[in-house]
Amino acid sequence: xxxxxxxxxxxxxxxxxxxxxxxxxxxxxxxxxxxxxxxxxxxxxxxxxxxxxxxxxxxxxxxxxxxxxxxxxxxxxxxxxxxxxxxxxxxxxxxxxxxxxxxxxxxxxxxxxxxxxxxxxxxxxxxxxxxxxxxxxxxxxxxxxxxxxxxxxxxxxxxxxxxxxxxxxxxxxxxxxxxxxxxxxxxxxxxxxxxxxxxxxxxxxxxxxxxxxxxxxxxxxxxxxxxxxxxxxxxxxxxxxxxxxxxxxxxxxxxxxxxxxxxxxxxxxxxxxxxxxxxxxxxxxxxxxxxxxxxxxxxxxx
Amino acid sequence: xxxxxxxxxxxxxxxxxxxxxxxxxxxxxxxxxxxxxxxxxxxxxxxxxxxxxxxxxxxxxxxxxxxxxxxxxxxxxxxxxxxxxxxxxxxxxxxxxxxxxxxxxxxxxxxxxxxxxxxxxxxxxxxxxxxxxxxxxxxxxxxxxxxxxxxxxxxxxxxxxxxxxxxxxxxxxxxxxxxxxxxxxxxxxxxxxxxxxxxxxxxxxxxxxxxxxxxxxxxxxxxxxxxxxxxxxxxxxxxxxxxxxxxxxxxxxxxxxxxxxxxxxxxxxxxxxxxxxxxxxxxxxxx
Numbered sequence: 001x002x003x004x005x006x007x008x009x010x011x012x013x014x015x016x017x018x019x020x021x022x023x024x025x026x027x028x029x030x031x032x033x034x035x036x037x038x039x040x041x042x043x044x045x046x047x048x049x050x051x052x053x054x055x056x057x058x059x060x061x062x063x064x065x066x067x068x069x070x071x072x073x074x075x076x077x078x079x080x081x082x083x084x085x086x087x088x089x090x091x092x093x094x095x096x097x098x099x100x101x102x103x104x105x106x107x108x109x110x111x112x113x114x115x116x117x118x119x120x121x122x123x124x125x126x127x128x129x130x131x132x133x134x135x136x137x138x139x140x141x142x143x144x145x146x147x148x149x150x151x152x153x154x155x156x157x158x159x160x161x162x163x164x165x166x167x168x169x170x171x172x173x174x175x176x177x178x179x180x181x182x183x184x185x186x187x188x189x190x191x192x193x194x195x196x197x198x199x200x201x202x203x204x205x206x207x208x209x210x211x212x213x214x215x216x217x218x219x220x221x222x223x224x225x226x227x228x229x230x231x232x233x234x235x236x237x238x239x240x241x242x243x244x245x246x247x248x249x250x251x252x253x254x255x256x257x258x259x260x261x262x263x264x265x266x267x268x269x270x271x272x273x274x275x276x277x278x279x280x281x282x283x284x285x286x287x288x289x290x291x292x293x294x295x296x297x298x299x300x301x302x
Numbered sequence: 303x304x305x306x307x308x309x310x311x312x313x314x315x316x317x318x319x320x321x322x323x324x325x326x327x328x329x330x331x332x333x334x335x336x337x338x339x340x341x342x343x344x345x346x347x348x349x350x351x352x353x354x355x356x357x358x359x360x361x362x363x364x365x366x367x368x369x370x371x372x373x374x375x376x377x378x379x380x381x382x383x384x385x386x387x388x389x390x391x392x393x394x395x396x397x398x399x400x401x402x403x404x405x406x407x408x409x410x411x412x413x414x415x416x417x418x419x420x421x422x423x424x425x426x427x428x429x430x431x432x433x434x435x436x437x438x439x440x441x442x443x444x445x446x447x448x449x450x451x452x453x454x455x456x457x458x459x460x461x462x463x464x465x466x467x468x469x470x471x472x473x474x475x476x477x478x479x480x481x482x483x484x485x486x487x488x489x490x491x492x493x494x495x496x497x498x499x500x501x502x503x504x505x506x507x508x509x510x511x512x513x514x515x516x517x518x519x520x521x522x523x524x525x526x527x528x529x530x531x532x533x534x535x536x537x538x539x540x541x542x543x544x545x546x547x548x549x550x551x552x553x554x555x556x557x558x559x560x561x562x563x564x565x566x567x568x569x570x571x572x573x574x575x576x577x578x579x580x581x582x583x584x585x586x587x588x589x
Contacts, residue, residue, distance in 0.1 A: 029391040040424035089329035099315035116520025118540035190321035207365035219417025221523035244465035258420040265415040
């Protein structure tokens with residue numbers, strides 16, 4: 001009986017103790033996030049509207065800002081479809097077939113994730129720049145890639161290369177090959193199988209990959225800064241325009257353009273949360289889509 | 303397809319009734335080669351075109367060495383801070399229910415989505431001596447902006463999601479019955495944590511740490527605004543590459559680029575090995 005009473009007392013002490021730990025850990029988490037993430041994000045809005053709405057509107061509708069917006073949108077409109085086609089193709093080859101060198105291919109696709117954005121820009125300057133390998137030939141044919149629009153597109157392509165593939169590969173590996181094999185044996189051709197069988201089950205992952213790819217393409221700074229040459233109104237994307245305004249001590253202008261980019265980030269986050277929520281509930285409602293990795297499938301290692 | 307071709311193909315690709323292997327692998331390899339491999343090869347060739355002692359001299363000049371020290375030192379500190387605070391945040395999100403939990407869970411990924419120029423100018427302004435946070439640190443003698451501390455702050459921000467998102471699923475998988483068993487056998491809370499929880503989560507924590515480190519070493523946009531960029535003191539290696547490019551010192555930029563690229567490769571291989579470790583752990587647990 002004494003032992004039981006002690007046990008109860010120990011449990012009570014334990015509960016009080018775990019309450020303190022719990023409050024302390026949640027407090028540390030919230031404080032850390034507030035200092036390093038929430039305050040800076042609020043500061044962007046605070047500084048953008050510091051001089052009132054008129055100044056803000058003037059800053060985001062100035063001709064230079066508008067041309068930066070146009071360049072950023074055009075770049076994303078070229079880069080995102082290309083990387084989507086690549087991502088779907090790579091995921092199909094990797095998830096639906098077993099071939100030698102698959103592991104190497106997956107590793108190489110991930111390479112741009114671990115390469116510095118500055119390197120991603122540098123490689124194109126070295127390849128196409130005036131002193132580069134192809135520089136003299138390009139110069140002779142009056143083609144400019146570096147310090148021009150094509151360079152910005154190439155650098156952005158390299159930086160955002162893995163995004164769609166990375167989202168699709170694990171999902172398609174998890175879903176196995178039986179559904180597609182059934183469709184093919186029943187006489188469907190490859191495209192029908194892809195659009196009617198595969199695509200419906202990967203659409204959320206695909207959408208998520210595209211949204212992430214787009215966010216990075218529109219927000220990329222380092223790689224684009226290296227290849228753009230900062231020609232105002234011509235080769236300044238929105239992030240580069242933020243830098244120029246900031247360095248000219250036009251804080252309101254810099255933060256006004258930054259607030260547009262932050263809006264993009266917030267929309268990306270909302271889309272992600274919605275997709276995760278909606279995608280998951282949908283998956284639960286459709287029992288024929290496998291929910292988790294099959295236990296003995298060695299293909300799932302990522 | 304001729305019989306010979308079929309026999310040749312079957313040696314490196316498993317036969318399958320699914321179509322599209324040649325097409326999709328062709329597209330993948332072609333894009334990968336054109337967009338990633340050839341440009342990176344151009345950097346390696348450019349750096350390799352100079353004599354080795356010249357390459358060594360550029361890569362080890364004092365200003366370059368100082369930049370490595372800052373880039374690595376600050377990245378290591380930031381990744382360590384992320385490992386600690388990221389673990390605490392992941393723990394709070396997985397184990398506790400508190401008001402605002404879903405909001406916190408949602409904003410963890412914000413540093414992924416936030417363009418680095420935005421986080422760069424925001425941090426520089428907030429942590430400047432007149433800024434919203436900097437003005438409280440100034441009387442304490444702590445200068446964040448325009449010092450190496452600022453570099454650490456920026457790198458911590460961008461690395462945060464990697465640790466939280468790696469650790470979260472691993473923590474959720476920790477077997478509660480094991481914890482109960484440890485406690486019923488008399489293990490204290492700390493011992494249970496050290497002997498039961500930490501070993502389960504360790505591979506994920508190591509992966510998150512390495513991912514944050516890899517991202518931090520290459521980071522440029524969010525750092526340059528807050529760093530102050532003084533040569534030998536607050537100049538990160540990617541910035542030094544940009545400076546060399548602006549001086550049309552292509553060889554110098556290529557040499558430093560090769561150093562950074564080698565580090566990226568090493569970290570990429572480490573991440574792969576860690577993933578293998580994690581997968582082996584997961585399989586072992588299921589058996």
